[in-house]
Amino acid sequence: MLPSCARNINKPTISCKKVLQLINGTKNNYATEVKCETKPYKLHKLDTPPSASTTLSREDALKYYREMQVVRRMEASANNLYKTKLIRGFCHLYSGQEAVAVGIKAALRSHDAVITAYRDHGWAYLMGASVVEVLTELTGRKSGCARGKGGSMHMYTDNFYGGNGIVGAQVPLGAGIAFALKYKGTDGVCFALYGDGAANQGQVFETYNMAKLWNLPCIFVCENNGYGMGTSAQRAAANTAFYTRGDYVPGLWVDGMDVVTVREAARYAIDYCKSGKGPLVIEAATYRYFGHSMSDPGTSYRTREEIQEVRQKRDPITHFQELTTNAGLLSENEIKEINADVKKEVDEATEISKTDSSIGLDELATDIYANNLEPQIRNTTPFNPLTHNRLGKAVNLE
Amino acid sequence: MSQLLVGKFLTRIIATTITKPFISKSTLTTTASPLRKEIIYRDALNAAIDEEIERDERVFILGEEVAQYNGAYKVTKGLWKKWGDKRVIDTPITEMGFAGLAVGAAMAGLRPICEFMTFNFAMQAIDQVINSAGKTFYMSAGIVNVPIVFRGNNSAATGVAAQHSQCYGAWYAHCPGLKVVAPWSSEDVRGLFKSAVRDPDPVICLENEILLGQSFETPDQALVKDFLIPIGKGKIEKPGKHLTIVSFGRALNAVIPAAKELQSGGIDVEVINLRSLRPLDFDMISTSVKKTNHLITVEYGWPSCGIGSEIAARVMESEAFFHLDQPVIRLTGVDVPTPYAKELEDASFPRPQDVVQVVKKLLSK
Ligand SMILES: Cc1ncc(C[n+]2csc(CCOP(=O)(O)OP(=O)(O)O)c2C)c(N)n1
Numbered sequence: 001m002l003p004s005c006a007r008n009i010n011k012p013t014i015s016c017k018k019v020l021q022l023i024n025g026t027k028n029n030y031a032t033e034v035k036c037e038t039k040p041y042k043l044h045k046l047d048t049p050p051s052a053s054t055t056l057s058r059e060d061a062l063k064y065y066r067e068m069q070v071v072r073r074m075e076a077s078a079n080n081l082y083k084t085k086l087i088r089g090f091c092h093l094y095s096g097q098e099a100v101a102v103g104i105k106a107a108l109r110s111h112d113a114v115i116t117a118y119r120d121h122g123w124a125y126l127m128g129a130s131v132v133e134v135l136t137e138l139t140g141r142k143s144g145c146a147r148g149k150g151g152s153m154h155m156y157t158d159n160f161y162g163g164n165g166i167v168g169a170q171v172p173l174g175a176g177i178a179f180a181l182k183y184k185g186t187d188g189v190c191f192a193l194y195g196d197g198a199a200n201q202g203q204v205f206e207t208y209n210m211a212k213l214w215n216l217p218c219i220f221v222c223e224n225n226g227y228g229m230g231t232s233a234q235r236a237a238a239n240t241a242f243y244t245r246g247d248y249v250p251g252l253w254v255d256g257m258d259v260v261t262v263r264e265a266a267r268y269a270i271d272y273c274k275s276g277k278g279p280l281v282i283e284a285a286t287y288r289y290f291g292h293s294m295s296d297p298g299t300s301y302r303t304r305e306e307i308q309e310v311r312q313k314r315d316p317i318t319h320f321q322e323l324t325t326n327a328g329l330l331s332e333n334e335i336k337e338i339n340a341d342v343k344k345e346v347d348e349a350t351e352i353s354k355t356d357s358s359i360g361l362d363e364l365a366t367d368i369y370a371n372n373l374e375p376q377i378r379n380t381t382p383f384n385p386l387t388h389n390r391l392g393k394a395v396n397l398e
Numbered sequence: 399m400s401q402l403l404v405g406k407f408l409t410r411i412i413a414t415t416i417t418k419p420f421i422s423k424s425t426l427t428t429t430a431s432p433l434r435k436e437i438i439y440r441d442a443l444n445a446a447i448d449e450e451i452e453r454d455e456r457v458f459i460l461g462e463e464v465a466q467y468n469g470a471y472k473v474t475k476g477l478w479k480k481w482g483d484k485r486v487i488d489t490p491i492t493e494m495g496f497a498g499l500a501v502g503a504a505m506a507g508l509r510p511i512c513e514f515m516t517f518n519f520a521m522q523a524i525d526q527v528i529n530s531a532g533k534t535f536y537m538s539a540g541i542v543n544v545p546i547v548f549r550g551n552n553s554a555a556t557g558v559a560a561q562h563s564q565c566y567g568a569w570y571a572h573c574p575g576l577k578v579v580a581p582w583s584s585e586d587v588r589g590l591f592k593s594a595v596r597d598p599d600p601v602i603c604l605e606n607e608i609l610l611g612q613s614f615e616t617p618d619q620a621l622v623k624d625f626l627i628p629i630g631k632g633k634i635e636k637p638g639k640h641l642t643i644v645s646f647g648r649a650l651n652a653v654i655p656a657a658k659e660l661q662s663g664g665i666d667v668e669v670i671n672l673r674s675l676r677p678l679d680f681d682m683i684s685t686s687v688k689k690t691n692h693l694i695t696v697e698y699g700w701p702s703c704g705i706g707s708e709i710a711a712r713v714m715e716s717e718a719f720f721h722l723d724q725p726v727i728r729l730t731g732v733d734v735p736t737p738y739a740k741e742l743e744d745a746s747f748p749r750p751q752d753v754v755q756v757v758k759k760l761l762s763k
């Protein structure tokens with residue numbers, strides 16, 4: 001896919017020298033923002049598309065690039081940790097899909113909420129967990145954002161409600177979060193993300209219906225990465241135009257490999273929802289590089305060539321890097337610096353994820369209930385009952 | 399009292415919402431409470447919902463037909479008129495969807511009351527109840543607690559056949575992270591429901607269609623707005639010394655008349671109304687067994703892995719075991735899907751004469 005937004009730029013080129021001046025803090029005339037065109041959208045029951053062009057500031061470009069790079073590196077590290085058996089069970093990597101989360105995050109206001117499925121490491125990071133907190137959660141250690149009790153699929157931060165291991169279950173939950181935001185009189189919205197496979201769950205349609213009936217500020221984001229586990233979207237969905245599947249819920253198709261386009265779509269969706277018009281469906285066309293989870297080599301139901309082609313032609317990070325450097329917004333050197341910086345951060349976090357200790361067994365029976373009423377929690381035998389303790393902050397206490 | 403008589407009696411109560419007590423004061427209680435009123439279970443629950451909506455702005459009720467239709471079983475009668483669309487919400491027939499939506503709302507700070515028309519239909523939503531409501535607090539290491547009440551009719555009504563006549567007590571009581579209450583009387587439902595709404599964790603409130611129409615003597619103290627019954631504590635409905643009967647929900651309708659009949663024959667049983675299934679008030683059971691040395695359980699649920707099975711197992715595993723003179727016996731629903739035909743349905747659940755017979759057998763009377 002061609003870099004899309006390298007048109008109408010303020011400063012079409014920028015020399016390395018000028019970038020160096022910038023880095024050194026000297027006066028210069030590098031681009032502080034560029035105008036980019038978004039990739040074309042497809043609309044379902046919407047009159048006006050999101051704007052076809054937008055400005056991308058240098059500051060934002062640095063941020064998005066860095067965020068996508070952190071997610072990419074973090075997942076690469078998770079891949080290695082999994083292979084060395086330090087990560088157990090399921091582990092679903094987000095590599096290839098970074099632009100979806102980073103683009104949406106870029107549009108979020110502080111009171112907006114997000115919920116997603118088990119492919120949640122990147123989201124947890126973007127919503128406030130540190131790389132250490134994500135990686136140590138993956139290795140089941142005490143510094144993990146859920147103290148190692150949730151693992152890969154269950155991470156939570158402020159306004160981020162997980163992480164859910166049941167395909168599709170997060171969709172009604174997301175509508176409920178949107179319901180609460182509306183009920184409390186805020187203009188906040190909730191983004192509820194799910195896959196192309198999950199899009200066939202009955203509860204998704206149940207939720208569209210209620211969300212439209214009650215005009216909930218819920219943005220349903222179908223991340224179409226082409227496959228469920230090994231079943232392609234074509235083999236699972238009678239209608240693969242996922243942005244139309246809300247029927248009476250308007251929809252928007254976006255190129256999920258272009259962070260700026262996703263950001264514009266998310267801004268548009270927030271404006272739409274907060275004005276009381278009700279829910280929207282966004283289909284973000286994207287791709288996952290790794291197998292469905294770590295146990296899946298990911299090559300039995302698709303070809304290596306297909307994966308290679310996406311990596312080479314549509315990669316969201318490479319694409320954004322080209323866009324910003326061609327536009328003179330970021331320099332090659334800056335990119336290198338960010339890369340090095342991110343590598344260092346992730347490497348250090350990876351070390352911690354290996355050496356950090358697990359929580360003690362005394363936490364086995366901790367936080368089952370916000371208000372525990374059982375005198376004791378039964379152990380594997382009746383002879384050594386456990387004591388229930390409270391530790392977490394329990395955000396909905398009083 | 400014969401089963402036939404009990405049946406007739408119940409039908410009359412349901413049909414006419416009378417003020418006559420179902421169980422007379424002398425049978426029901428020995429604790430002296432001078433001020434008691436006849437209150438219909440449904441009215442007690444309706445008032446409790448109303449008061450909790452009034453008390454906390456975050457409390458709202460949603461479910462099928464709860465608003466404009468006044469509730470399929472009229473539990474929410476008048477509430478929509480009083481509170482309007484924001485607090486009393488009709489949902490489409492979409493159990494998994496609205497249960498999940500309610501859980502999400504609770505995660506984000508509200509206090510939903512999620513009504514299932516009956517718990518039979520909650521099977522379509524049980525993933526959201528257990529996986530989303532019950533487990534999130536633990537999985538999030540104590541960050542996201544889920545203050546929600548799932549309530550509705552549980553267990554058998556009459557003449558509605560297998561799909562509409564099942565007890566889910568054991569299903570939900572099985573799951574850590576959930577709390578489960580099974581109010582039998584008007585006092586129970588008022589106090590337990592209010593505790594459930596104010597609790598920071600997910601609570602399942604198992605009511606029953608037959609009980610809804612029953613009138614119960616209710617102490618005045620239960621009528622105050624802050625009347626709360628602690629979740630996890632049982633109630634001794636009738637103290638006694640010869641044998642302990644543990645029961646909950648509608649099954650107590652079989653136990654109480656049986657206890658009365660036994661009493662007149664000189665057998666003094668202690669009747670424990672569990673009130674909560676999770677946590678289970680095992681202390682109360684154990685203390686009682688130490689006194690009576692005999693224990694039976696009576697429930698409408700099926701025998702396999704039932705509440706009675708759990709109690710029997712806990713007795714076996716505890717000191718109470720050494721106080722037993724006879725094995726623990728479970729009276730349960732017959733191990734069949736509930737039949738429609740009246741004679742068969744009547745024979746599918748423990749009746750007073752079953753209780754009487756088992757008690758006499760255990761006591762060799
Ligand atoms: C209810 C349910 N059924 C099946 C599974 C097993 N499962 C986990 S992920 C998955 C595929 C989902 O694909 P999709 O929704 O496209 O999301 P993606 O993995 O592509 O992000 C399946 C079948 C599950 N976790 N939950």
Ligand SMILES: [Mg+2]
Pocket residue numbers: 195196197223224225226227228
């Ligand atoms: Mg997919």
